[in-house]
Amino acid sequence: MPPSVRTDDAWLTDPVESGPAAGFGVYLHVPFCHHRCGYCDFATAAVGDQAPDDADALFERYTAALIADLRRQAAAGPRAHAPAGADIAPSWPRVTSVFLGGGTPTLLPPPRLARILRAVRDELDVLDDVEITVECNPETASEELFATLAAEGVTRLSMGVQSFAPHVLATLERGHTADTPLGAAELARAAGIPAISLDLIYGTPGESEADWRDTLERAIAAGVEHLSAYALTIHANTPFGRRVGQGSLPSPDDDVQADRFDLARELLRGAGFEHYEVSNFALGSAHRSRHNLLYWRHGDYLGVGVGAHAHLAGRRWWSTRSTERYLEAVEAAEVERPTTPADGPTPISGSEVLDDTERAEERLLLGLRVREGLHPADVPPLEPLALEEVMDLGLVETSCGRLRCTDRGWFLLDSAVDRLLV
Numbered sequence: 001m002p003p004s005v006r007t008d009d010a011w012l013t014d015p016v017e018s019g020p021a022a023g024f025g026v027y028l029h030v031p032f033c034h035h036r037c038g039y040c041d042f043a044t045a046a047v048g049d050q051a052p053d054d055a056d057a058l059f060e061r062y063t064a065a066l067i068a069d070l071r072r073q074a075a076a077g078p079r080a081h082a083p084a085g086a087d088i089a090p091s092w093p094r095v096t097s098v099f100l101g102g103g104t105p106t107l108l109p110p111p112r113l114a115r116i117l118r119a120v121r122d123e124l125d126v127l128d129d130v131e132i133t134v135e136c137n138p139e140t141a142s143e144e145l146f147a148t149l150a151a152e153g154v155t156r157l158s159m160g161v162q163s164f165a166p167h168v169l170a171t172l173e174r175g176h177t178a179d180t181p182l183g184a185a186e187l188a189r190a191a192g193i194p195a196i197s198l199d200l201i202y203g204t205p206g207e208s209e210a211d212w213r214d215t216l217e218r219a220i221a222a223g224v225e226h227l228s229a230y231a232l233t234i235h236a237n238t239p240f241g242r243r244v245g246q247g248s249l250p251s252p253d254d255d256v257q258a259d260r261f262d263l264a265r266e267l268l269r270g271a272g273f274e275h276y277e278v279s280n281f282a283l284g285s286a287h288r289s290r291h292n293l294l295y296w297r298h299g300d301y302l303g304v305g306v307g308a309h310a311h312l313a314g315r316r317w318w319s320t321r322s323t324e325r326y327l328e329a330v331e332a333a334e335v336e337r338p339t340t341p342a343d344g345p346t347p348i349s350g351s352e353v354l355d356d357t358e359r360a361e362e363r364l365l366l367g368l369r370v371r372e373g374l375h376p377a378d379v380p381p382l383e384p385l386a387l388e389e390v391m392d393l394g395l396v397e398t399s400c401g402r403l404r405c406t407d408r409g410w411f412l413l414d415s416a417v418d419r420l421l422v
């Protein structure tokens, strides 16, 4: 049965699972890394060459700025951030998820991480069973770190492992051995962190099928609740991008990456993991990432810190990717009008209001990433003939009225969505 094709705007004004119904999150970004891995284009700054005192001063400055930025955005209230004319309540919804990501947040000393997490509870109304995720590089693990995170109510640790093959780790320029993540996961468990997720990368030049199989088997044996498996993406603005351009690093092969993805699905499903999003696997739906589901369901979230993005009711805004400019903007506002944070946020470097067509496109592009796709009431208006064509091509299917991607459609999502929209 095809989903009913909507002609009204209830998909936007009264969604069942998407938009505000998906919850409300806070993303906080810590841009520092010891070394910038050659493949990574996230907003990061390498601090490995800095003298310990200089790094410590920078971490303190950033912690203070991050908290001030959070305070300003929160105090301004949702109506200051929403598009003009949007029907928005005067206060923020309760926070359903917090994500402290990076970069390498766990380079910050534990007491500073605790200050940041406490500031979220001070500035916003946080749900009792909020999901709090912290990203962690394995080599930063310590008893003190995990004891602090557990005491601050962190419910998930997301650790970047990438591979268990030493030569792949070397190609990826990782700062840990193949054994470091397992020791780190054990420490986190012993400290009482309830759930652990590991990030893996496949399709790195030089990685064999046996390397990837072994990586998956070791990740499964680690007994974690969640795994993310990403195809290595080459970004032109990274050292890997430049090396591929010069021919000194082979480009990942699409067919090899498709085979690696199939192997991941086969082994992880066999081990009881639910493949719930293109790159994500959970040991049962309770262990899905609530925060990332919020993104995929086009929900609302604040974004705090260097390069952080936020979304509210179709308006998106983001901060500069430069740590220095970010610090200067926040610090200037604190000096100029320290007692009036309700004037609004300061380090914003861009914003846009999505029109209904763009919102429909995002709703579909993001919602179809999730295994069960979109609730029938949340599907934006579609061209009936286009829907039939995309179903005939085997890219999307319907199940109990929900619109969802087929396994093949997951790889051709952009083209499926282009064809679907009116």
Ligand SMILES: C[S@@+](CC[C@H](N)C(=O)[O-])C[C@H]1O[C@@H](n2cnc3c(N)ncnc32)[C@H](O)[C@@H]1O
Pocket (backbone or CB within 6 Å): 039, 040, 041, 042, 102, 103, 104, 135, 136, 137, 138, 159, 160, 161, 162, 199, 200, 201, 230, 231, 232, 233, 234, 235
């Ligand atoms: C922003 S990083 C933060 C995690 C942490 N700093 C670490 O590396 O351990 C989050 C994850 O994105 C993935 N990632 C980053 N760049 C990638 C790329 N070019 N291709 C595929 N995955 C990538 C990695 O799996 C990484 O663990």
Ligand code: SF4
Pocket (backbone or CB within 6 Å): 032, 033, 035, 036, 037, 040, 041, 042, 044, 102, 103, 104, 137, 160
């Ligand atoms: S440590 Fe993580 S965030 Fe930092 S450069 Fe490497 S992949 Fe990117």
